[in-house]
Amino acid sequence: MLNCAVCVCRIVEVKAYSHQGLPLTYDLTTDTGVPSNEFAIDPTTGVVDLLRPLDYEKDPHQYHLRVKVVENGRPARSSMVNVRIAVAMYTSEHLSY
Numbered sequence: 001m002l003n004c005a006v007c008v009c010r011i012v013e014v015k016a017y018s019h020q021g022l023p024l025t026y027d028l029t030t031d032t033g034v035p036s037n038e039f040a041i042d043p044t045t046g047v048v049d050l051l052r053p054l055d056y057e058k059d060p061h062q063y064h065l066r067v068k069v070v071e072n073g074r075p076a077r078s079s080m081v082n083v084r085i086a087v088a089m090y091t092s093e094h095l096s097y
Helices: none
Strands: 007-010 024-030 039-041 047-050 062-071 077-086
Antiparallel strands (some): 039 047, 062 077
């Protein structure tokens, strides 16, 4: 089994500033709208992490996700972005220490 990195990415484009100076909340689902079994998002920072190690030979090589960011002001505002995560195979030869 080949394990992927623990921290996958940070959703920078979604991390917009709040028009009302309020905190933003992030939510992640698959592109079909159901919770992901492989990835989770920190609801306050937008950092996406793996929930479990991925097996390059058994798991999909691409994941299509949706990130929704909400500003809970009056009126509440939200935005959604589609995110594609491509899984690449790396061996110890590709890593530098």
